[in-house]
Amino acid sequence: MAMSSDGASVHAALVGVTRVYPARAGQPPVHALGPLDLELQRGEFFSVVGPSGCGKSTLVDVLGGLAPPSQGEALFEGKVLGSTVPDGVGVVFQEDASFPWLTVWENVAFGLRRRGTDAAEIRRRVDYALGFMGLQGFAKAYPAQLSGGMRQRVCIARTLVMQPRLILLDEPFGALDQQTRLLMGDELLRLWRETGATVVLITHALDEANLLSDRIGVLSARPGCFIAIVETGWSRDRDSTLAEDPRFGAVTARLWAYLRPESLRALGQQAPAVPDTLRSAAE
């Protein structure tokens, strides 16, 4: 296992990573990400914030082995990743990825069945994951019968059941209301503490990143490069009541100070070009 300069063990890393989407349908190539470097310490909770369209999902794709970098290397437990999610890595997406035709129990068992795990072990792990996520009473329900928050719990249970050592979550609570989000954040912290997994969370919400993380990487406007890595210094047994701590607001303010100019720059990138007719009228 590689060691970082301060002696902690590096669980996953990005080394000189860029990702460029090739030209398509008359559109030029899109330089989405990097170059960037990142070392994730085993067992840390790391969040990534950045302006809209700066390459956050692209970073998850590369770190999770869903897509290879255009340049550089992504590493997990010392092995170079390609375009297959390796054993030991679990990814949770914002959109509800549950299968509507399967019950909650069958949804959670799906990955283990595909892996060929024996029936007794599947039962043990699925029952544990459902209990952990507070879903035991919904094992026979179908996703359409559940609220958005419950469906997202099913998706997390599906990942948890595979016993990942690195969990990547791409805006998992984006579609949820604020109160459900706070409660899901507490559950995510409990999951992190009890499994000892390394967690990477992509979020637009600065308070959420602040509350949940040991460190927060702030990305620039596209192509996303880390402009700051902020250490929060919170204790491991934190929960959503941390927001009452006077130091909490200072960390969020610091994140926003880094992010504000980048968000303005990203807005500029997205603004449509001023047509020549309007330009000459304004001049």
Ligand SMILES: Nc1ncnc2c1ncn2[C@@H]1O[C@H](COP(=O)(O)OP(=O)(O)OP(=O)(O)O)[C@@H](O)[C@H]1O
């Ligand atoms: N398959 C693709 N082909 C071409 N361009 C792409 C592709 N996927 C993403 N992009 C572009 O790459 C850039 C980064 O996209 P990405 O989805 O990683 O950003 P993001 O930060 O996750 O966005 P958001 O804030 O909207 O969630 C965007 O400009 C996007 O339009």
